[in-house]
Structure formats: C-alpha cells, structure tokens
Amino acid sequence: MTARAAAALLLAASLLACKSEVVCTTDQVTCDGQCTSLQSDPTSCGACGRSCAAGQSCSAGLCCQGDQCPPAVYAACFNGNAVQGATGSAVPVGAPLPMDASGPIALAWRGASLWVANSISNTLNRMMVSPAGISADGPFPTVSIQVSGPFSDLEYLAEWNGLLYVSNAAVGSLVVVNPALGSPVVAEIPLGDFSYPQGMAFHGNKAYVALNGTSQVAVVELAARTVKFIELGALGTVPGGALPSRLAVSGDRVYVTLWNLDSFYAPAGNGRLAVIDTGTDALVPGVNPVDLGTSCLNPAGIAVEAGTAWVTCGFFPWDAASAADITGASIVPVAVSGATPLVGAAVPVTLAAPGALTFCNGVGFAADRFSGNVLRFDPVARSVTGRGLVCPPSGTGSSFVAAVACGR
Amino acid sequence: MRRPRARRVLLALAVTWAGLARGTEGPPQAPVLLDEQVIRLPRTPAAQDPTASATVVEAERFAGELKGVAELAATAPGVAVRSNGGFGQLTTISIRGSSSGGVRVLLDGIPLDTAAGGAVDLSTIPLHWVDRVEVVRGAEGAYFGAGALGGAVNVVTLPAVAGKWGAEVTGGSFGTVSAVADVGVGGDRWALLAAVTGGATRGDFPYLTPSSPSVPGSPLVLQTRQNAAAAQGGLLVKGKWTPGADRLDGVAQVSWGWRQLPGVPASPTPDDWQRGGRGSGALRWSRLLSSGLTLEAGAAGRYETLDVTTAPPGGTGTTDQRDAAGGGEARVTWEAGGSLFTAGALASLERLDSTASGDHQRPTFAGWVADDFTIGEEAARISPAVRVDAVGPYAGVSAKLGGSVRVAGPWSLRASAGRSFRPPSFSELYMVQGPFEPNPDLRPEVAWSVDGALVYDGPPGRASVGGFGALYDDLIVYETGRVPGSFKPQNSLRASSAGVEVELLTAAAKKLWGLQGQLSYTFLATQVLRGVPGVVGKELPQRPRNRAFARVSVDPGPAGGHLEAQFVGLQYLDARNIHSAPASLVVNAGAFARILRNPEVRIGAEVKNLLDDRTLQDGFGYPLPSRTLLVTLRIGTSPENRE
Numbered sequence A: 001m002t003a004r005a006a007a008a009l010l011l012a013a014s015l016l017a018c019k020s021e022v023v024c025t026t027d028q029v030t031c032d033g034q035c036t037s038l039q040s041d042p043t044s045c046g047a048c049g050r051s052c053a054a055g056q057s058c059s060a061g062l063c064c065q066g067d068q069c070p071p072a073v074y075a076a077c078f079n080g081n082a083v084q085g086a087t088g089s090a091v092p093v094g095a096p097l098p099m100d101a102s103g104p105i106a107l108a109w110r111g112a113s114l115w116v117a118n119s120i121s122n123t124l125n126r127m128m129v130s131p132a133g134i135s136a137d138g139p140f141p142t143v144s145i146q147v148s149g150p151f152s153d154l155e156y157l158a159e160w161n162g163l164l165y166v167s168n169a170a171v172g173s174l175v176v177v178n179p180a181l182g183s184p185v186v187a188e189i190p191l192g193d194f195s196y197p198q199g200m201a202f203h204g205n206k207a208y209v210a211l212n213g214t215s216q217v218a219v220v221e222l223a224a225r226t227v228k229f230i231e232l233g234a235l236g237t238v239p240g241g242a243l244p245s246r247l248a249v250s251g252d253r254v255y256v257t258l259w260n261l262d263s264f265y266a267p268a269g270n271g272r273l274a275v276i277d278t279g280t281d282a283l284v285p286g287v288n289p290v291d292l293g294t295s296c297l298n299p300a301g302i303a304v305e306a307g308t309a310w311v312t313c314g315f316f317p318w319d320a321a322s323a324a325d326i327t328g329a330s331i332v333p334v335a336v337s338g339a340t341p342l343v344g345a346a347v348p349v350t351l352a353a354p355g356a357l358t359f360c361n362g363v364g365f366a367a368d369r370f371s372g373n374v375l376r377f378d379p380v381a382r383s384v385t386g387r388g389l390v391c392p393p394s395g396t397g398s399s400f401v402a403a404v405a406c407g408r
Numbered sequence B: 001m002r003r004p005r006a007r008r009v010l011l012a013l014a015v016t017w018a019g020l021a022r023g024t025e026g027p028p029q030a031p032v033l034l035d036e037q038v039i040r041l042p043r044t045p046a047a048q049d050p051t052a053s054a055t056v057v058e059a060e061r062f063a064g065e066l067k068g069v070a071e072l073a074a075t076a077p078g079v080a081v082r083s084n085g086g087f088g089q090l091t092t093i094s095i096r097g098s099s100s101g102g103v104r105v106l107l108d109g110i111p112l113d114t115a116a117g118g119a120v121d122l123s124t125i126p127l128h129w130v131d132r133v134e135v136v137r138g139a140e141g142a143y144f145g146a147g148a149l150g151g152a153v154n155v156v157t158l159p160a161v162a163g164k165w166g167a168e169v170t171g172g173s174f175g176t177v178s179a180v181a182d183v184g185v186g187g188d189r190w191a192l193l194a195a196v197t198g199g200a201t202r203g204d205f206p207y208l209t210p211s212s213p214s215v216p217g218s219p220l221v222l223q224t225r226q227n228a229a230a231a232q233g234g235l236l237v238k239g240k241w242t243p244g245a246d247r248l249d250g251v252a253q254v255s256w257g258w259r260q261l262p263g264v265p266a267s268p269t270p271d272d273w274q275r276g277g278r279g280s281g282a283l284r285w286s287r288l289l290s291s292g293l294t295l296e297a298g299a300a301g302r303y304e305t306l307d308v309t310t311a312p313p314g315g316t317g318t319t320d321q322r323d324a325a326g327g328g329e330a331r332v333t334w335e336a337g338g339s340l341f342t343a344g345a346l347a348s349l350e351r352l353d354s355t356a357s358g359d360h361q362r363p364t365f366a367g368w369v370a371d372d373f374t375i376g377e378e379a380a381r382i383s384p385a386v387r388v389d390a391v392g393p394y395a396g397v398s399a400k401l402g403g404s405v406r407v408a409g410p411w412s413l414r415a416s417a418g419r420s421f422r423p424p425s426f427s428e429l430y431m432v433q434g435p436f437e438p439n440p441d442l443r444p445e446v447a448w449s450v451d452g453a454l455v456y457d458g459p460p461g462r463a464s465v466g467g468f469g470a471l472y473d474d475l476i477v478y479e480t481g482r483v484p485g486s487f488k489p490q491n492s493l494r495a496s497s498a499g500v501e502v503e504l505l506t507a508a509a510k511k512l513w514g515l516q517g518q519l520s521y522t523f524l525a526t527q528v529l530r531g532v533p534g535v536v537g538k539e540l541p542q543r544p545r546n547r548a549f550a551r552v553s554v555d556p557g558p559a560g561g562h563l564e565a566q567f568v569g570l571q572y573l574d575a576r577n578i579h580s581a582p583a584s585l586v587v588n589a590g591a592f593a594r595i596l597r598n599p600e601v602r603i604g605a606e607v608k609n610l611l612d613d614r615t616l617q618d619g620f621g622y623p624l625p626s627r628t629l630l631v632t633l634r635i636g637t638s639p640e641n642r643e
Helices: A003-020 B069-073 B426-430
Strands: A029-031 A034-036 A057-059 A062-064 A073-077 A082-086 A092-098 A104-110 A113-118 A123-130 A133-136 A154-160 A163-168 A173-177 A185-190 A197-203 A206-211 A216-221 A226-231 A244-250 A253-258 A272-277 A302-305 A308-315 A327-335 A354-360 A363-368 A373-378 A383-389 A401-406 B053-058 B079-083 B091-095 B103-107 B130-137 B151-157 B165-172 B176-186 B190-201 B206-210 B220-224 B230-241 B246-264 B267-288 B293-310 B317-336 B339-354 B358-375 B380-391 B394-408 B411-422 B445-458 B461-480 B487-506 B516-530 B546-554 B559-568 B584-597 B600-608 B628-636
Touching (some): A073 A104, A073 A363, A082 A104, A082 A133, A092 A133, A113 A154, A123 A154, A163 A197, A173 A197, A206 A244, A206 A253, A216 A244, A244 A302, A253 A302, A302 A354, A308 A354, A327 A354, A363 A401, A373 A401, B069 B079, B069 B091, B069 B130, B069 B151, B091 B103, B091 B151, B339 B426, B358 B426, B394 B445, B445 B487
Parallel strands (some): A104 A401, A154 A197, A197 A244, B103 B151
Antiparallel strands (some): A029 A034, A057 A062, A073 A082, A073 A401, A082 A092, A104 A113, A123 A133, A154 A163, A173 A185, A206 A216, A216 A226, A253 A272, A308 A327, A354 A363, A363 A373, A373 A383, B053 B130, B079 B091, B165 B176, B165 B628, B176 B190, B190 B230, B206 B220, B230 B246, B267 B293, B293 B317, B317 B339, B394 B411, B411 B445, B516 B546, B600 B628
16 A cells, blocks of 8 residues: 555545534434434434424424424513413414513523513513423412512523522612522622623623623622622723623633624624633633624624524614614624634524524524514524514514523 | 613603683682682682682691692692602602693693693792692693693792782701792782792702612611702792783793702612703783673793703713793683683694704694583582693593582582593604604593582581592503514503592681691592503502691791691502502601791791601602701791781
C-alpha cells in the first residue's frame, strides 16, 4: 500500500466516521442518519419509520388524533386569559383553562403541578395535568401576591429547589413563594425602584434576574437573599437602551437577551446578547455585547439546546396594522460551547414575532407575541417546521402568547 | 419581550358651559322658591336643582381650618375622595360610585373639566376662596350639562360684600404655610371683592409602609415622604353692579400651582413634578322685569395650562397641555302662579393642544328647559328638566324629574330620577402615546339614577334618610389593544351602584355653648354588570362600601372647638376584588379663641389625624399625612358685620 493509498483509506475512513457520528440532543435518536424525536415526530413516532396516519400527531411517542393527544406543550394566552395545551405539532388539544381575565404571563413546573403567574391580577394559579386534560388544582387564585396600591405587574415565574420565584415588576422585587406553607409568600427581595424585573435563570445557589428598567442583571444569593448588580447599560446602542429581558444558563455563563431599543422603543440596532461569568458575576471580557446580526431585532426569548443558545427575535411597532409589519423576526443560533460565542445563520420567521422559547424532547416551541401562534422549531434542521393557532385572538384581534412550557 | 411600562395617564372628560358665574349673588329679588331639600345650617340658598339630593357645605362652619374643597365635600354623603397626599397634591372625588371623571366640577358656575378628560383636580382651587360647596348627587346633566354622571360639585367663591375684609395666616407641620387676604368695597349699588391667596408645603410627613409590600404581615418601616412639596397661589376678583332693574355680575380668577409628584412607596418618583395655571372669567347681566320675568345673558372663558415631567427610568419625559374655552349663554326665568319656568341656551368652543393627544377643538351647543311647580301652598312640588347637549359630534339628552311632598309638619318625602351622558374625551379619542391607542369610534357614556328620601326639617335641624340606585353604561375603560401590549379605550363596562345615604345636621342644643352636630353616612354597593369575565359580578375598585363623617362643635363666644371623625370602610384595590385596603378612621380636632370681637381677631389650632395613624393611604396606595398641627391667626370683619 502506497502512502497515497493509505492516505486515501484514512480519509475515507474518517469521512465514514464523520458520517456515522451525527450529533443529536439527549432526547433525540438517529433515524436514517437524521436526528429526530421519537416523542413528537409523526414520521418516526415511538420508533424510527413508524409514521402516523394522515391528520394524526405524534405525542409522547404515540400517534393520536386531535383532542386525544396529550399536550406536548402548554401556552399562556395573555389576551385570551387561559392556559392552552397543544400537541407536538402545535395543534390545540383539550379545552383552554380560563384564568379569570388575569393576564397569564409565565409558566413553571413544580413537581407534578404546572403553575402560572398572572400579570394583571398579581396572582399565581396551580394546575393539575391528567390524561383528561388540564384543570385547576383548587380554587383560583392559589396564591395572591399583595399589591401596592392598584398597580400589579408580575412578569416571570420560575421554580428552583422547590420554591417559586416571581418577578414583581410593579414593586421592583423578586418574590419567593413556598407553596407548601400556609402563608406561601415567604420573602421579597428588593431589586430597585423601577427596576422592572423580568426573566430569571439559576446557577448553583444564585438567581440571575434581568432588570429591564435599569438595564442591569441582579445576582441574588438565594440563601442569604443578598443582591448585587451587574451593569449592562453600556451594552445598548443608546444609553439606557440595553433593556435586558430573558436569560439562559449554559455551563458557567449566563446569556441575557438585550432589546437594544431607543428612547421611543424602536430598535436602535441589531439585537444583542450579554454574557456573564457566573464565577466572577461580571461581564465576560472581550465578548460583550454579542451582536445577533441584522436579522434579529428586539430579541425576546432564549433557550439552550445542545450547546447552542437559540434567541427569538422580532419587532413590531405599537401601530402595527398586521403581522406584515413585523421586522427582524428570526431565531438565531449562538454556539456557546466555546470561549467565544459564535452567532450562526439566523432561521428566518415570517409573519410572527417569536418570543418565549422552550425545547421539549429536542423540539423547539416558540410563542408568537403577535397573533397567537405557537411555532414548532427543529433545531437540527434549523427551520420552523410548523405553527398552530394555540391562542386565538380576543375580541380586539390581539393575541399575545406570553409563555410556553413543555408537557409532562 | 417588550411590554408597556408607561405610567397610568390621566384621561377622559368632556366640556360644556353649564352656567355663567352662578356663584356670584343672584338677582336680589330672584323669584326662586326653593324647596328645603338641602342640609344647611344656617339657611342658605339652595343648589341649582331644587329637588335634587344635595348638600350645601358652608365653609364658614369650618373657619380657621385648613380644609380644601374635597374635604368640605367629603362631609356630605355619597362622596368618596381620592387624595394623593396632603396640601396641594392631586385630589378628586367620585359620587355614588361614579368615576371621578363622571363628576362635573364648576367654580362659580364655570366648568373646570377639560376636553382632555380625566377628573378635575380639586386641589387646584385655592381653599381660601371657598364660600360654600354644593354637592349634588345623581345624574345631573339636565342641570349641570353633559358629564354629570354621578353628580356635580359647584364651588361658590366668597361673595362681594362691601366693607368686609380679612386676613389669615396659617403655619404648621411639614413646612405648611398659607395666607390669604380679602377685602370688599362698594356702595349702594355695587360691590367688589379682591382676594389673594398663597400656600406651600414641604409635604415631608412620616409614614409607615411594609418592609416587603408583597409579603403579608411583614414589619412596617418608618419612611419620610419625599418629593411631595407643593405651592400654589391665586387672585380672585369678583363684583356686582345693580343700576336700576339691571344687575351685572363678574368674576375673574387666576391661580397657579406647582407640586412634586412623589409616587407610591413601592415605586417612588423622586424627580417627577408638574405645574399648571388657570385663568377664568365670567360676566353676567340680568334684569328682573315686573311681569315676573328675569332675563340673563353672559359670557365666560377659561385658559388652563398643565406641564407634567416624569423622569426616567419610570417616566417618559414631559407632557404639556394647553386648554382654552369660551362661550356665551342666555337664560330666561318666568314665575307665574306656582310655576317657576326656566329656559336657556349656550354656545361655546373649546380647543385643546396636548403633546399626548394633539391639537383639537370642538364646539358645544346646549339648550334646556326646566320648571318647578308648587302645588297647594308648597305642599308638593314637581321639578322636570330637559337639556340637549351637542358636544362636537356627540349629541345627547339629559333629563331629570324630581318631586317632593310635605307629609306632615316638618316631614317630607322627595324623589328624583335622571339621565346624563358624557361624551368621549380628546384623550380617549385621539391620544397616541406609547402603548395607548386612540379610538375615534367611542360612544358617550350614559348614566341613569333614581333616589328618594325622607326628610325632616324643623327647628332642631335637618335630617334625611334615603336610598339611591344608578346604572352606568358604556363606560370607557382601557382594554388590550389590537397590537399585543397596547391599550385601547372601549365602551365595554356597565356597572350599577345602589345604597343608602343618611345625613343629620342639628343645632338643637345651640344654646348649650353653641353646640352643633353633623353626621353623614353612606352605604354603597357597586357591581360590574358587563366587562371582561374576571370582573363581572365584582365590586368597582376604590369604592368603599361604608363611609361616615361625624362632627361636633361648640362656639360659646370667646372660644370654641370641634371634634370630627371620618371613617372609610374596606375597599378593593383591583377590579377582580382580590386585593383590598383596610378600613381607616381619621380623627381631627381643633380649638380657637377670639382675642378681639371687632375687628375679630382669632387664633385657632387644628390637629388633623389626631390619632397619628401613619398607615393611612388612599385607595391608590398613596400615603396620607400623619398627625398634622396647623395654627391659624385671623383678623377681619366681626361676624356681626359679615352678613
């Protein structure tokens, strides 16, 4: 064997090896060399190649028809004042669970219960999920968070170590709720006047909270309930325009979406990310801000899947006449496994403004902030593979899908 | 994701000219036989609507006390006050469960509501100007013009009385100072009053607030109110001239105010402030003819400015507003037999230039007829009234039918029913600011009301016990807009209110050190009949079910004093009735001593919030002042020479 032949064989072997080493997420398998979820793929439902009949969906690895499908994802319908389940194909399933006009804005699982934070009524509701569908777990509201005057504005809800954490934007605080107690509201951590706390993420014993009003991230030591602040004001195109919103943790870093708007709440430039080192609780030197590119305006949601942070983008003005007025709508991949975040090619999104984002068994679900759809997103194919009207518009024609959460 | 964080913006309202300088003295022989349907002591001219459920609050009874228009009005039943703090801070009222924007407020007959909408801020009326406050409850559009859904408040300024003069200075807690000087000159056929007033406060009172507002039972911490200073001043000139059978009344008012805007404790606004001014004037001519006919004609105008600065991060910058209105009115009154017939018409134009809603103007045309029949030597009376208002493109009819019958001796029964409407405001129609959308398709709000009462009016005093009901329909509220996160006004709310009103005013024991007593009580039950699902069937927020006021005073001669209490029951803070504010009780007390009788020199002291409850707040979360001491020194015409 000549050296050239040996090299050729080595190359061929390496190519074969590359071909066989398709990298899938933990919830995916390889079918015909493609990553797929046997839980939700109607062409490989429960097993590779097991296709569902026409019109059927694949949910939890079983082919099912319409209402018989258990929800793969739940959506908080802000304008419709309900929580609605949907199949893996983003088809509504079961009846919506009304929230009494309270403005459901965030969802979080705690054990077997799905919790919803209601922005307008300043309350939390606990729901039961069963094969029969979603239902109230006791009378609503489950937890009432005291208001200061008539103003209420809960913005986000998350569970960590059995406690619920609520962003209370009207007060500028992080409210700690222990549902196991008779008086469940156990603590309130001030985050600053007009700090307008929004999304949060956890790492170790710390919570990172996006302070939209003051362009900061609050680092909350959960045990001591002390707070320190990371300034992000300089990361916007204009002063005060960084406007952090949602966060995601990957490794020892926290990634924060920045709206990057001007004083009139119009885009001041491309959407941006801030990157925080959880070891130093400071901005990572040399990488901030991460420019998400011209295809991304007003970044809203973020979720990490298999070493990639996916960021949803899209801007619409207050006087938008239709979804055609949405600009900069996309889902942008940012490789976060290396030292320097690498922004990939944006996945374009048409006629929608994707916001909240979650991955369920390897399938992405993005909430449309404009017209009530839930978008089904394939992170491997890097494409939007479907959409369904999960939150029908209210009487005014408005429909804001505020949050999505995976089914269980 | 982007969601609105703009401040709540004051909205809504309408405008028409309801009357011209009615606060000045009427024609000297005005043939108006008014039923004794108002609580007053001593007897005073009655309100504009002769058979209405009304209370006339004489400022003289509260002489030497630093009470604003809202505090005086709050002594009447049916009235709920919203106050953002102490002296000079935003103060509005609602009547019988209406929104505060559904109460018509007039200063000497000149409407103070503007086309911008929202409630009239009663704190902008200098308190030293007030001679009396007429609180009229019910749908009163037939008498006070479009906009009076829940009722009307007519503030009557000091009369022009020749030879009357006075000066008063007040100083007290939290840097509060106030001064007024007034003088009346004149002759047999004329009188002129000039009054100048000014006041200021630091407003830095202590209050208690939860250390963690979201956690029930969290410890209270002591805070000092910041950014709550205020200052205001004004000049009032008022006159009358009676050459022969004619009479000419005129009034000119200029006032100016500045105040810091402190915000609520959970969201303080240390850099926010506002300033504004108002100039208004009215001229009225009247002639009493021998045939029992009285002719009146007049003109009035008003110019008002308001600049509000809200600083980042919570604020949005500066909002400026300029409002000008003017018009004329003619009226004829004819007395024949037991009938007192009135007919009138007015035309006016209002122009509003606002950075929030643009530059708009609209005319108002109105015409009305009213009669007041007395039957059988005033054993009974019936008072029908109809008024048609055309405010810009919005035309509507307001009507009122009232009656009373003397049952036996000092006892009588009265009842009335009315309908009013309120055209959409320029803010609701045109405002485009951040997430707020305009809605040019809005319809007027409508109110229907009924009430009835058993009235006693005898030597010991006056008392009444009555019930009322009201239906407010097509109320304009901000719903979610077409674009997610935006808000758009809609005619989506229907609500009802019903309740009981009790009032008692007695001087039965006046011989005993001049003892007087007053009691008023309101039970109010409201319910949302149409709206978003979560609020239907619930009570309207900021409408306490129970409210009571009680006062006793003594004035034996050289000295006197008073003790009063204001109780406000539990009230919901939100439309879903999940959150509530507890009941509160405020006790005030005061005393005075006459150092000289003629001229009268008197010194007085008043303690507000005597129990020093530092947890008091209004229904919108604004802390109210802790114990406040005010000392007043007054010199002026003796009581005998003031009449």
